[in-house]
Amino acid sequence: xxxxxxxxxxxQCSICHHSKGQWKNPRDSSSLGYxxxxxxxxxxxxxERGNFDALFLADVHGTYNVYxxxxxxxxxxxxxxxxxxxxxxxxxxxYATKFLGFACTYSTSYFAPYQTAKNFSTLDHLTKGRIAxxxxxxxxxxxxxxxGIGEQMSHDERYERAEEYLDVVYKLWEHSWEEDAAVRDxxxxxxxxxxxxxxxxxxxxxxxxxxxxMCEPSLQRTPVLFQAGQSGRGVEFAARHxxxxxALMADLNHCRDSAKKVRAAVEKQGRASEHVKxxxxxxxxxxxxxxxxxxxxxxxxxxxxxEGALALFSGWVGIDLSTVTSDMLLSDTKxxxxxxxxxxxxxxxxxxxxxxxxxxEQISIGSVMPKFIGSPSTIADQMEHWMEESDIDGFNIAPxxxxxxxxxxxxxxxxxxxxxxxxxxxxxxxxxxxHYFGAGQSRLPSDHVAHRALPRWKLT
Amino acid sequence: xxxxxxxxxxxQCSICHHSKGQWKNPRDSSSLGYxxxxxxxxxxxxxERGNFDALFLADVHGTYNVYxxxxxxxxxxxxxxxxxxxxxxxxxxxYATKFLGFACTYSTSYFAPYQTAKNFSTLDHLTKGRIAxxxxxxxxxxxxxxxGIGEQMSHDERYERAEEYLDVVYKLWEHSWEEDAAVRDxxxxxxxxxxxxxxxxxxxxxxxxxxxxMCEPSLQRTPVLFQAGQSGRGVEFAARHxxxxxALMADLNHCRDSAKKVRAAVEKQGRASEHVKxxxxxxxxxxxxxxxxxxxxxxxxxxxxxEGALALFSGWVGIDLSTVTSDMLLSDTKxxxxxxxxxxxxxxxxxxxxxxxxxxEQISIGSVMPKFIGSPSTIADQMEHWMEESDIDGFNIAPxxxxxxxxxxxxxxxxxxxxxxxxxxxxxxxxxxxHYFGAGQSRLPSDHVAHRALPRWKLT
Numbered sequence: 041x042x043x044x045x046x047x048x049x050x051x052q053c054s055i056c057h058h059s060k061g062q063w064k065n066p067r068d069s070s071s072l073g074y075x076x077x078x079x080x081x082x083x084x085x086x087x088e089r090g091n092f093d094a095l096f097l098a099d100v101h102g103t104y105n106v107y108x109x110x111x112x113x114x115x116x117x118x119x120x121x122x123x124x125x126x127x128x129x130x131x132x133x134x135y136a137t138k139f140l141g142f143a144c145t146y147s148t149s150y151f152a153p154y155q156t157a158k159n160f161s162t163l164d165h166l167t168k169g170r171i172a173x174x175x176x177x178x179x180x181x182x183x184x185x186x187x188g189i190g191e192q193m194s195h196d197e198r199y200e201r202a203e204e205y206l207d208v209v210y211k212l213w214e215h216s217w218e219e220d221a222a223v224r225d226x227x228x229x230x231x232x233x234x235x236x237x238x239x240x241x242x243x244x245x246x247x248x249x250x251x252x253x254m255c256e257p258s259l260q261r262t263p264v265l266f267q268a269g270q271s272g273r274g275v276e277f278a279a280r281h282x283x284x285x286x287a288l289m290a291d292l293n294h295c296r297d298s299a300k301k302v303r304a305a306v307e308k309q310g311r312a313s314e315h316v317k318x319x320x321x322x323x324x325x326x327x328x329x330x331x332x333x334x335x336x337x338x339x340x341x342x343x344x345x346x347e348g349a350l351a352l353f354s355g356w357v358g359i360d361l362s363t364v365t366s367d368m369l370l371s372d373t374k375x376x377x378x379x380x381x382x383x384x385x386x387x388x389x390x391x392x393x394x395x396x397x398x399x400x401e402q403i404s405i406g407s408v409m410p411k412f413i414g415s416p417s418t419i420a421d422q423m424e425h426w427m428e429e430s431d432i433d434g435f436n437i438a439p440x441x442x443x444x445x446x447x448x449x450x451x452x453x454x455x456x457x458x459x460x461x462x463x464x465x466x467x468x469x470x471x472x473x474x475h476y477f478g479a480g481q482s483r484l485p486s487d488h489v490a491h492r493a494l495p496r497w498k499l500t
Numbered sequence: 501x502x503x504x505x506x507x508x509x510x511x512q513c514s515i516c517h518h519s520k521g522q523w524k525n526p527r528d529s530s531s532l533g534y535x536x537x538x539x540x541x542x543x544x545x546x547x548e549r550g551n552f553d554a555l556f557l558a559d560v561h562g563t564y565n566v567y568x569x570x571x572x573x574x575x576x577x578x579x580x581x582x583x584x585x586x587x588x589x590x591x592x593x594x595y596a597t598k599f600l601g602f603a604c605t606y607s608t609s610y611f612a613p614y615q616t617a618k619n620f621s622t623l624d625h626l627t628k629g630r631i632a633x634x635x636x637x638x639x640x641x642x643x644x645x646x647x648g649i650g651e652q653m654s655h656d657e658r659y660e661r662a663e664e665y666l667d668v669v670y671k672l673w674e675h676s677w678e679e680d681a682a683v684r685d686x687x688x689x690x691x692x693x694x695x696x697x698x699x700x701x702x703x704x705x706x707x708x709x710x711x712x713x714m715c716e717p718s719l720q721r722t723p724v725l726f727q728a729g730q731s732g733r734g735v736e737f738a739a740r741h742x743x744x745x746x747a748l749m750a751d752l753n754h755c756r757d758s759a760k761k762v763r764a765a766v767e768k769q770g771r772a773s774e775h776v777k778x779x780x781x782x783x784x785x786x787x788x789x790x791x792x793x794x795x796x797x798x799x800x801x802x803x804x805x806x807e808g809a810l811a812l813f814s815g816w817v818g819i820d821l822s823t824v825t826s827d828m829l830l831s832d833t834k835x836x837x838x839x840x841x842x843x844x845x846x847x848x849x850x851x852x853x854x855x856x857x858x859x860x861e862q863i864s865i866g867s868v869m870p871k872f873i874g875s876p877s878t879i880a881d882q883m884e885h886w887m888e889e890s891d892i893d894g895f896n897i898a899p900x901x902x903x904x905x906x907x908x909x910x911x912x913x914x915x916x917x918x919x920x921x922x923x924x925x926x927x928x929x930x931x932x933x934x935h936y937f938g939a940g941q942s943r944l945p946s947d948h949v950a951h952r953a954l955p956r957w958k959l960t
Binding site: 053055061063064071075076077078080081100101102103110111112115116117118121122123124125127128129130131132134135136150151152154155158159161162163165166167182185186187188222224226229230231232233234237247248249250251252254255256258345 | 513515521523524531535536537538540541560561562563570571572575576577578581582583584585587588589590591592594595596610611612614615618619621622623625626627642645646647648682684686689690691692693694697707708709710711712714715716718805
């Protein structure tokens with residue numbers, strides 16, 4: 041039997057997510073749709089029709105203001121701005137679907153762990169076990185200022201604090217309420233047995249949280265844990281905690297190497313390497329024929345706003361790309377960081393003359409995700425090729441034009457993947473963790489670190 | 501024309517909200533329902549059928565542990581524990597309804613104002629202008645500990661901080677984005693005009709928030725502001741900010757006096773007194789006849805858990821009521837706080853021998869809200885009498901048995917109120933603020949303090 045290709049949708053409660061300028065494309069409905077509950081419900085139903093495991097929602101808490109030392113380009117081109125909160129739209133989509141999961145981004149920097157635990161338990165209850173948490177530690181200085189975090193922590197400090205943060209929420213999710221604490225015993229007038237609801241009494245470097253957890257155990261207890269960290273410390277963090285890794289991979293070789301590194305890092309943490317699913321992000325551009333798909337791509341380019349893409353990218357890499365002459369060859373620059381960027385783009389296309397202008401053009405559709413362009417069978421070929429040649433589990437699908445790009449993928453590519461036995465006709469399982477790891481696997485496996493985050497009552 | 505009776509539903513994402521023990525009542529479905537999205541959608545549809553203006557959701561962030569110096573009674577009797585987050589279920593209900601508003605409790609103590617602003621803007625977008633914020637400053641020491649707030653602020657400090665908190669969110673909601681900032685100008689490739697999106701640059705005692713706001717203006721911009729404060733400082737705070745005041749009133753005289761005080765306090769703040777709606781909470785127990793309603797009340801008593809009610813009440817008033825002998829007359833105690841309680845219960849029933857036991861019995865159904873018991877016409881009579889004899893605008897309806905009590909109210913009492921011209925047949929307006937203040941009034945009126953919370957760019 042062929043390995044299933046797991047599909048996640050990747051977007052944000054903002055406008056033309058990773059393809060700046062497409063809000064002008066008549067086929068894009070995100071400009072008004074992102075704030076409309078019906079837009080999200082329609083999208084969720086579309087994805088469920090295509091057997092997607094989850095809708096992955098990014099989030100951000102500030103503006104991208106590195107480019108030209110100003111937020112103007114980011115505001116003008118809606119670079120994740122405005123951006124609404126992703127957690128608040130999930131219950132509507134959960135109500136309108138039965139199987140689709142929801143991966144919600146939530147930052148360890150801006151929310152108290154006690155509340156984060158309550159929120160994800162609430163969502164796991166409301167979705168009946170279909171929630172995932174994309175754990176981010178956040179990095180925009182602008183966002184820190186808005187949350188009154190005066191000095192930005194170092195990258196490593198952020199991860200150390202995040203480690204303790206997860207320790208706290210694991211204690212709340214996994215160890216505060218015993219499985220049978222909510223007895224609902226009418227005869228003895230006991231709804232919850234106080235002896236089976238425990239304080240966690242966490243006292244650490246960053247947090248003191250007595251507990252108990254506000255919520256009774258949900259189907260998954262701990263949400264499925266997503267992580268996107270790709271730095272050295274980020275990979276270690278993901279290897280310890282993540283059950284699904286979202287990765288931006290320039291090409292198949294890059295993907296193969298990254299996946300190997302992730303599996304090795306996971307095993308180093310004493311976990312079975314298959315307990316992490318790996319999903320590279322791709323931007324599919326699909327039409328009935330390859331030629332029509334290429335035409336569609338050319339049309340998209342007419343709507344691109346490379347300046348918006350450069351504003352996003354400048355924020356990511358922390359370099360103001362407006363300071364580099366737009367037609368200067370990047371290979372001629374002396375800046376180390378620019379040389380680092382160049383090595384990425386040389387993977388994308390080793391023969392292209394890479395200038396800032398060329399970079400802006402490249403990333404204004406699908407940012408740094410590979411574009412899979414062609415007929416349903418061409419795209420299915422590419423996806424199968426990546427699955428066969430690298431140790432990945434599926435893809436995060438981020439169409440350039442939203443949400444019609446999701447509909448096209450579901451209507452054109454998914455039937456082809458089903459014909460090839462890569463995507464099932466219907467869902468086989470109920471909770472999101474089961475979708476990824478099989479029937480009966482609604483809870484974290486025994487080798488997960490959460491089981492070692494023991495509160496005192498379990499130690500004595 | 502008779503004054504409309506505005507109706508709000510009052511509950512929480514927890515079990516048998518203000519009527520401890522009713523989870524055992526076969527007609528109560530909150531024990532499993534509170535965590536089920538379908539329960540909430542069904543409730544929202546029921547309320548919309550009854551022309552309710554809003555569903556008001558309380559929230560809490562810790563356990564009630566004053567009674568017997570322990571949380572055991574609160575855990576056993578589900579005293580707002582477990583309690584899920586209320587903001588997360590709203591989009592599902594908004595999707596399934598068109599007119600019903602949602603008042604969501606959110607604490608100024610535990611969430612950063614920048615995020616609170618983003619969350620309520622998101623909800624106002626998703627509900628198309630049907631969101632309200634019940635502003636609370638929180639008081640449970642246990643909750644503060646869970647959020648790592650070491651020392652509890654004094655009551656007055658909490659309000660001072662809350663004043664500045666509101667200053668920040670007003671700036672974000674009302675003054676960061678100009679009305680026409682989101683130009684969506686395709687020809688010039690400008691989605692948002694950077695010159696019309698402003699930093700707020702708030703620098704104060706408690707908060708520094710540069711902004712700009714993450715969200716484009718929603719239909720109401722600022723959510724409808726609910727407040728429940730009844731202390732001296734609380735009344736002043738409510739008078740300055742609130743558009744709807746939720747009050748626990750022992751009887752009609754108490755209600756009349758409280759309403760007068762609120763109106764006077766509002767005028768003292770330079771606001772038109774009718775710019776605040778006043779809603780006492782009531783617990784209706786309705787059946788086809790008065791006799792059947794009384795029978796129903798007697799049946800409810802069989803399911804009551806007075807210990808749970810005393811645990812809730814001990815937490816509210818900060819007195820461990822288990823330390824008072826249960827059959828001792830409260831008039832015989834020397835404690836000042838107990839004498840204060842007694843004065844409340846003597847209003848409820850001046851002839852009853854008030855002991856802790858009697859108190860527990862009284863408050864275990866509907867806590868301290870007056871119970872309106874009888875046939876539809878008896879209850880409608882009482883409601884009209886309160887409307888005529890005091891300057892209130894409607895009621896917060898909190899049935900003892902949930903959610904069937906809401907259905908009974910909608911099916912039995914609302915038709916009677918409609919016959920009397922007190923509740924319209926259908927909604928006349930779209931946004932929640934319009935429901936309360938009339939067509940065209942989606943935004944805060946000009947005399948509201950939010951218009952004076954000016955950021956620097958408006959001052960220069």
